[in-house]
Amino acid sequence: MITLLEAHALHHRFGRTAALDDVSLTLRRHEILAIVGESGSGKTTLLNALSGRLTPQRGDILYDDGGGPRALASCGEVVLRKLQRARWGYIAQDPRSALRLDISAGGNIGERLMASGARHYGDIRAIATHWLEAVEIDPARLDDLPRYFSGGMLQRLQIAATLVTAPELVFMDEPTGGLDVSVQARILDLIRSLVRRLGLAVVLVTHDIGVARLLADRLIVMRHGRIVESGLTDQVLDDPHDEYTQLLVASVLPA
Amino acid sequence: MQGYNFAYLDEQTKRMIRRAVLKAVAIPGHQVPFASREMPLPYGWGTGGIQLTAALIGPDDVLKVIDQGADDTTNAVSIRSFFARVAGVRTTTRTTEASLIQTRHRIPETPLRADQIIIYQVPMPDPLYRLEPSRPVARRLHAMVDYGAMHVKLYEDITRFGRVAVSYDHPVMVNQRYLMSPSPIPAFDNPKLHRSPALQLFGAGREKRIYAVPPFTSVVSLDFEDHEFNPQRAPQTCALCGSTTSYLDEMVIDDQGGRMFACSDTDFCEQQRQAQHDHAA
Numbered sequence: 001m002i003t004l005l006e007a008h009a010l011h012h013r014f015g016r017t018a019a020l021d022d023v024s025l026t027l028r029r030h031e032i033l034a035i036v037g038e039s040g041s042g043k044t045t046l047l048n049a050l051s052g053r054l055t056p057q058r059g060d061i062l063y064d065d066g067g068g069p070r071a072l073a074s075c076g077e078v079v080l081r082k083l084q085r086a087r088w089g090y091i092a093q094d095p096r097s098a099l100r101l102d103i104s105a106g107g108n109i110g111e112r113l114m115a116s117g118a119r120h121y122g123d124i125r126a127i128a129t130h131w132l133e134a135v136e137i138d139p140a141r142l143d144d145l146p147r148y149f150s151g152g153m154l155q156r157l158q159i160a161a162t163l164v165t166a167p168e169l170v171f172m173d174e175p176t177g178g179l180d181v182s183v184q185a186r187i188l189d190l191i192r193s194l195v196r197r198l199g200l201a202v203v204l205v206t207h208d209i210g211v212a213r214l215l216a217d218r219l220i221v222m223r224h225g226r227i228v229e230s231g232l233t234d235q236v237l238d239d240p241h242d243e244y245t246q247l248l249v250a251s252v253l254p255a
Numbered sequence: 256m257q258g259y260n261f262a263y264l265d266e267q268t269k270r271m272i273r274r275a276v277l278k279a280v281a282i283p284g285h286q287v288p289f290a291s292r293e294m295p296l297p298y299g300w301g302t303g304g305i306q307l308t309a310a311l312i313g314p315d316d317v318l319k320v321i322d323q324g325a326d327d328t329t330n331a332v333s334i335r336s337f338f339a340r341v342a343g344v345r346t347t348t349r350t351t352e353a354s355l356i357q358t359r360h361r362i363p364e365t366p367l368r369a370d371q372i373i374i375y376q377v378p379m380p381d382p383l384y385r386l387e388p389s390r391p392v393a394r395r396l397h398a399m400v401d402y403g404a405m406h407v408k409l410y411e412d413i414t415r416f417g418r419v420a421v422s423y424d425h426p427v428m429v430n431q432r433y434l435m436s437p438s439p440i441p442a443f444d445n446p447k448l449h450r451s452p453a454l455q456l457f458g459a460g461r462e463k464r465i466y467a468v469p470p471f472t473s474v475v476s477l478d479f480e481d482h483e484f485n486p487q488r489a490p491q492t493c494a495l496c497g498s499t500t501s502y503l504d505e506m507v508i509d510d511q512g513g514r515m516f517a518c519s520d521t522d523f524c525e526q527q528r529q530a531q532h533d534h535a536a
């Protein structure tokens with residue numbers, strides 16, 4: 001398998017806090033990598049660095065768009081924005097921060113298409129309708145404002161609005177974190193089936209070991225900005241070597 | 256006029272504005288900041304346009320001032336007499352005679368020539384203003400050619416109103432690069448911006464921005480392939496000159512609520528009538 005994204009020795013401090021302390025990792029094409037760890041361990045900081053939203057103070061991030069690995073830092077802001085607008089996606093915990101609530105569901109889904117040059121109104125609507133169906137929202141809601149959607153529906157809409165450009169790499173930060181437990185399970189199933197069907201590579205941040213077990217091929221465990229353990233999800237969870245990982249697994253997994 | 260420099264502004268200010276103009280011409284559609292000066296007229300009166308005119312006008316220029324198509328509104332008359340006073344230049348109401356045209360809300364019906372400059376008064380220079388209230392963020396969007404949000408707005412207009420609904424200030428792409436506000440001209444006038452032989456300059460006094468469309472530059476109104484930009488004109492005939500092609504204003508003509516349609520461009524209307532008169536004689 002080919003490496004899609006690579007991080008080398010990332011360091012980042014906020015004041016005296018080492019949010020990233022010598023973090024290296026690789027992500028292969030079509031692979032789902034979970035980042036787990038307690039609150040404040042640096043998961044979001046790492047995700048933001050990998051997705052080009054934050055420039056780490058030290059270290060390199062390489063992305064291979066098919067033409068060979070290239071450092072994000074060297075590709076320039078215009079190229080990076082283009083990547084973020086189409087080939088990459090970012091799904092935030094709070095869909096309200098990512099969606100435009102005063103724009104119809106169709107307009108929200110269409111935005112990334114239009115930002116990448118789509119100029120046929122009818123086609124944009126047809127694709128948006130298709131995506132509403134794919135995330136199990138009634139297509140009759142195409143022209144409705146998301147302002148009145150439930151939390152679960154908003155998260156589905158954010159997923160549709162992100163995947164509509166067929167990205168190859170999607171970053172997710174606690175995508176079910178803000179939802180009721182009953183809604184969480186259905187969204188996780190949806191994410192799992194879409195990710196497999198579309199062959200996406202995903203970097204998923206979660207503090208929920210159950211979510212990681214359900215979705216991820218591989219896992220890294222973070223603590224105080226460092227990676228304390230990494231490996232295949234089942235191996236790490238069934239046979240954790242690091243003491244901290246053992247605690248993490250023991251406290252969450254049902255007996 | 257005593258106590259004033261030629262055309263009111265001091266030479267240093269004029270040079271500063273001309274430098275901004277040169278930069279604007281070099282980057283078509285890009286908003287260039289400039290140190291807007293206080294003018295002896297309120298902002299709503301087009302101080303951005305007035306400063307551009309003051310910086311560019313020379314003793315041999317002939318100035319025309321248009322306000323919503325007309326030469327005879329208070330605003331147009333004041334600006335014209337201001338420059339007659341402070342620069343001693345000739346003024347005119349005829350588009351063909353003018354070398355410099357300052358305008359608010361209209362482009363003349365008579366096609367402009369390469370030896371003319373048209374200066375637009377602009378209240379709000381950034382078309383992203385309503386979508387992105389933060390200035391620095393909007394600047395980044397321009398830098399990244401990140402105009403998806405503007406298309407989303409047009410998408411919503413079609414979805415709600417069935418058409419690209421902006422009848423004034425319809426946004427344009429200049430030279431396939433910068434999204435630009437054409438100022439509050441009717442969408443009907445947008446096609447006149449495209450590949451015009453005249454130099455087109457835009458001045459926003461309060462917002463302190465100058466931008467430009469150099470001669471023969473591509474200016475394309477935003478639209479969709481299956482909902483093409485289609486500017487509306489009242490389907491009537493001008494009651495005064497009979498024009499069926501010019502942009503019309505609807506006016507109330509008596510206190511019984513009687514109405515009529517007439518050319519918004521008063522000079523064009525007069526020329527049409529003059530031509531008919533000459534033809535009949």
Ligand SMILES: Nc1ncnc2c1ncn2[C@@H]1O[C@H](COP(=O)(O)OP(=O)(O)OP(=O)(O)O)[C@@H](O)[C@H]1O
Binds near residue numbers: 017019041046
């Ligand atoms: N913008 C910031 N300014 C200052 N400190 C920050 C900032 N962002 C993060 N930190 C600190 O860096 C550390 C890592 O934060 P980060 O948000 O990456 O953790 P996390 O693992 O995502 O936590 P959570 O599970 O609570 O979301 C924390 O100590 C946090 O307080």
Ligand SMILES: [Mg+2]
Binds near residue numbers: 043044045
């Ligand atoms: Mg976090």
